[in-house]
Amino acid sequence: MLARRLAYEKSLARPARCFEGKRALLFILLLAFGLAGCKTGPTAPTNSNSNQSTASAPTPTTAPATPQPQAQATTFDGQRAFDHVRKQVDFGPRPAGSTELAMARDYIIGELKSYGLNVTTDEWTATTPVGARKMVNVTATLAGESEDAIMLSSHYDTKLYKKFRFVGANDGGSSTGALLEMARVLAANNPKPKFTYRFVFFDGEEAFCEGWDQCKNPDGPDNTYGSRRYVAQLQKQNELPRLRAMILLDMIGYSNLMFGRDEELSTPWLVDAVWQTARELGYGKNFVNLPESVGGDDHKPFHDAGVTCMDIIQLENYPYWHTEDDTLDKISPQSLKIVGDVVLGSLPRIEQKLLSGKTM
Ligand SMILES: [Zn+2]
Numbered sequence: 001m002l003a004r005r006l007a008y009e010k011s012l013a014r015p016a017r018c019f020e021g022k023r024a025l026l027f028i029l030l031l032a033f034g035l036a037g038c039k040t041g042p043t044a045p046t047n048s049n050s051n052q053s054t055a056s057a058p059t060p061t062t063a064p065a066t067p068q069p070q071a072q073a074t075t076f077d078g079q080r081a082f083d084h085v086r087k088q089v090d091f092g093p094r095p096a097g098s099t100e101l102a103m104a105r106d107y108i109i110g111e112l113k114s115y116g117l118n119v120t121t122d123e124w125t126a127t128t129p130v131g132a133r134k135m136v137n138v139t140a141t142l143a144g145e146s147e148d149a150i151m152l153s154s155h156y157d158t159k160l161y162k163k164f165r166f167v168g169a170n171d172g173g174s175s176t177g178a179l180l181e182m183a184r185v186l187a188a189n190n191p192k193p194k195f196t197y198r199f200v201f202f203d204g205e206e207a208f209c210e211g212w213d214q215c216k217n218p219d220g221p222d223n224t225y226g227s228r229r230y231v232a233q234l235q236k237q238n239e240l241p242r243l244r245a246m247i248l249l250d251m252i253g254y255s256n257l258m259f260g261r262d263e264e265l266s267t268p269w270l271v272d273a274v275w276q277t278a279r280e281l282g283y284g285k286n287f288v289n290l291p292e293s294v295g296g297d298d299h300k301p302f303h304d305a306g307v308t309c310m311d312i313i314q315l316e317n318y319p320y321w322h323t324e325d326d327t328l329d330k331i332s333p334q335s336l337k338i339v340g341d342v343v344l345g346s347l348p349r350i351e352q353k354l355l356s357g358k359t360m
Contacts, residue, residue: 078337174253260292
């Protein structure tokens, strides 16, 4: 694949504080409810000290139904995801090894940690056509009942251009913003999912040379540095068999949203699971049954290693791909939400398929 990704951004500080505020408020309400239950007896309030014991004694401690904090599920917030894209775009162009990408990375890590996720980084020095570049993959883990894992992923770098300012709102920004929001929602709703979930942000997806295959390095191609590194690390640690499915998001925020199916490298049953969910949610017009020409992307190293994988990408009909016009105004919170809802909605179906073993 050549290019895509978005950058969304928006200060999470405010939404995060708001979220914390809501949780604090819920706690206070629960506390108040509990105290009220203890204090308030079945009889009318009395102002006599002598009545206090009689008022409280007959009140079963279990009388008031215990409020269940899980009453309300957290849903994917398209505006939050969009704010993440804006934030990334505000950092500026974010090619691998740049100060701007380091700032974006710090932002991503801060967000993930605020969701209560365990965050790890893997830093290495890559040989590229423009010299040695420091790169960092970021992984947030939501531990499940099983160590078998499902990966949701995006690249967070943007393509290096010197002739114009490339901020990659869709190409790098959109998928990164949506992935952050998916991580927040999954962590909030599923403290212990069946499978372990890994939210992975790949560095160095983009080629440094203009063309995807234009240049090569002594140790490999000039693209997908982060995903190739990730697969190699899993193989080295003998953990690759634990990775049961890998879903890649790339360029998923265009306001005129329409995905075709990657039929070259993506696993058909996994694509079917997502496309079926999209139809059921009423998004059949956004996930169409036409082929999408991808060429190569961060799922390829996983595909080549035998991992069940798929790429959700809008490349062919995104006219601003790898241009200075890949800017925030091309992205919409609604598109991000569609993708977020579809991917999150497809996970139970994917889990069920993996558990049943009928994945062929
Ligand atoms: Zn790109």
